[in-house]
Amino acid sequence: MSMNGREKITNKKRLKPAKIVWQVIVYLLLITGAIVMLIPFFWMLSTSLKESFQVFSFPPKWIPDPIKWDNYVLTFNSLPFGKWLVNTVIITASTIVGTLLSCTIVAYGFARFRARGRNVLFLVMLATMMLPSAVTMIPVFYLFKSLGWINTFYPLIVPAFFGNAFFIFLLRQFYMSIPTELEDAAKIDGLGTVGILWRIIVPLTMPALTTVAIFQFNGAWNDFMGPLLYLSKPDLYTLALGINFFKSQNDVQWNYLMAASLVTMLPSLILFFVGQKYFIEGISLSGGIKG
Structure with missing residues (x-):
């Protein structure tokens, strides 16, 4: 073996311990960060299982x-x-349902259809993302009030069927990465635009659609401002609004409040663990198109 080869092997052996030490440090930092992030959740669980007089006891008791x-x-x-x-x-x-349906159709139109003014419309749509919700809150409220939709679920549901700028942008970028040869082959087999969308494009974009569904679930499940604006009857309250109503009571029991908050939070946690691979792997076509 030449001297250069021996030097390379020696350098690799020297670098290996340093790499192991660095990995240990990174894992320790990640574990520490995870513990810090989990402390509030553990405290919520602990409080939900305590007697009322134990909630603010000092020193605090972590195990009820x-x-x-x-x-x-x-x-x-x-x-x-x-x-x-x-x-x-x-x-x-x-x-x-409304978000997936509307955003899928609009995003596919922006990605595939060639029409005059398409790019201008796309830029206008993206520009709507720059408007703060406070700017449109009052006009939209008066619109729904004039329609007689106050104290109904319509103001919270119907807008979803008209698309979401961020989700449309996300899906459009995904559709543009799909080779057009797949659609050309489908057209030769006799599929129309709707058939191509639902039988070719949608199955290939399930990671993106699942990501959109997860984001929309978290946004709607935890929404507080929308129900606060449009719902004033207790029978129509959502969980977020109902828990806030319970918290505003003078004789609020914090152990009961933590129990309700924990149950409300569980669906989001379960959904995250079920769909986390779509966030970790990212939105790609690596598993969708082969050959």
């Missing part, structure tokens, strides 16, 4: 003694939690 599992039952019995949950599910599911 005794553990009061019936706090959750008392919370559901003292609040119309089931009604709020049904309202939230109706609004969230409807907005997900």
